Amino acid sequence: MPTPITVEDWCRKAEFILRQPHNPELRGMQTYRDVIFSLSRQFPDDYEFDWYDCILLMHIVFAWIASLVEVGQKSPSFYPDKRHRLNIANITNSIRRGGDVSQRHIVQMTAVIDNSVVAVSKYLHCLAPNRFPIWDQRVARAITRVRAQAGDRFRTGNPDHYIVYRDTIRAWAPNPMVLERLNALDEYPLFADLPALRKIEAVLYYHDMYNNQHD
Numbered sequence: 001m002p003t004p005i006t007v008e009d010w011c012r013k014a015e016f017i018l019r020q021p022h023n024p025e026l027r028g029m030q031t032y033r034d035v036i037f038s039l040s041r042q043f044p045d046d047y048e049f050d051w052y053d054c055i056l057l058m059h060i061v062f063a064w065i066a067s068l069v070e071v072g073q074k075s076p077s078f079y080p081d082k083r084h085r086l087n088i089a090n091i092t093n094s095i096r097r098g099g100d101v102s103q104r105h106i107v108q109m110t111a112v113i114d115n116s117v118v119a120v121s122k123y124l125h126c127l128a129p130n131r132f133p134i135w136d137q138r139v140a141r142a143i144t145r146v147r148a149q150a151g152d153r154f155r156t157g158n159p160d161h162y163i164v165y166r167d168t169i170r171a172w173a174p175n176p177m178v179l180e181r182l183n184a185l186d187e188y189p190l191f192a193d194l195p196a197l198r199k200i201e202a203v204l205y206y207h208d209m210y211n212n213q214h215d
Contacts, residue, residue, distance in 0.1 A: 002172065007181050010142075013210035014203040018188045025209065029190045029202065035060065036129055049092045051085040057092075058113055061122045080112050088112050095127045106159040118156050125198075133169045133201040135162045142204035143168065169200050 002010075017023060039060070043053075080088070091105055101109075101124065109120045121135035133139075140154040143165050154161045172178050173196040182199045185191040191199060 002178065004177055004181075007178055010203045010207045011181050011185060014185065014206035015188075016210055017206040018185070018190065025206075026190060033190065033194075036126065039126055045096070047096075049089055049096070051089050054085075054088050054092050057126060058119075058123060061119070061126055062114075084108075084112055092127060095124065095132075100131075103159045103163055106162060110159065116157075117159055117162050121162055129198055130195045131170070131197070133166055133197045135165060136205070138205045138208040139165070139201055142208040169197055172200060173197055 017025070020026070039057075043049075043057075047053075049057075087108060091101065091109060095101065106117060106120055109123070110117055113119045113123055118136050121132065124132035125134050135156060137156055140156050140161070144154045154165060156162075178200070179196060182196060182203070185199065185203075186193070191202070194202070
């Protein structure tokens with residue numbers, strides 16, 4: 001569990017970034033808010049996804065991050081067959097019903113969703129923002145610093161590393177000390193009403209950005 005000093009350092013550096021109104025990175029956060037809130041309206045909790053809904057969600061996720069999703073392996077000879085498509089739909093619906101994902105699930109999803117654990121994390125987050133944090137290089141660097149004493153070095157392409165990160169963030173989120181400091185960031189409109197996991201991930205992201213700007 002992070003100490004109060006560590007959490008204060010993260011949030012102080014995130015606030016430094018949030019006070020830069022013309023920082024292009026902040027536009028991505030606003031787009032994120034629009035996407036997440038729109039998805040919650042388009043796909044109610046009782047909505048049952050099929051393969052074509054999954055495809056639509058993949059493209060929505062990648063429109064948000066200004067990229068074009070590669071469906072399947074990065075090879076023109078591979079496109080998900082009926083079994084792969086049904087599997088992705090089943091995993092998606094299981095997540096929406098409160099299920100979790102294992103390393104095996106992430107490997108299966110990575111084979112279909114852009115061949116990228118980062119892409120899978122964003123897909124998972126759009127399905128369940130309260131349970132699946134986003135994973136990328138900045139967050140991997142930040143969480144590596146936090147767990148440096150344990151000798152951990154996180155890599156974005158490793159499904160096991162995402163699971164450790166996910167479980168670590170989940171353990172932090174209910175902590176009253178962490179929540180109190182995160183909720184103080186609600187004075188910034190981009191942070192107001194975000195899920196705790198997203199706040200922690202964003203703070204780690206901006207913390208790494210701050211460190212890169214001031215190293």
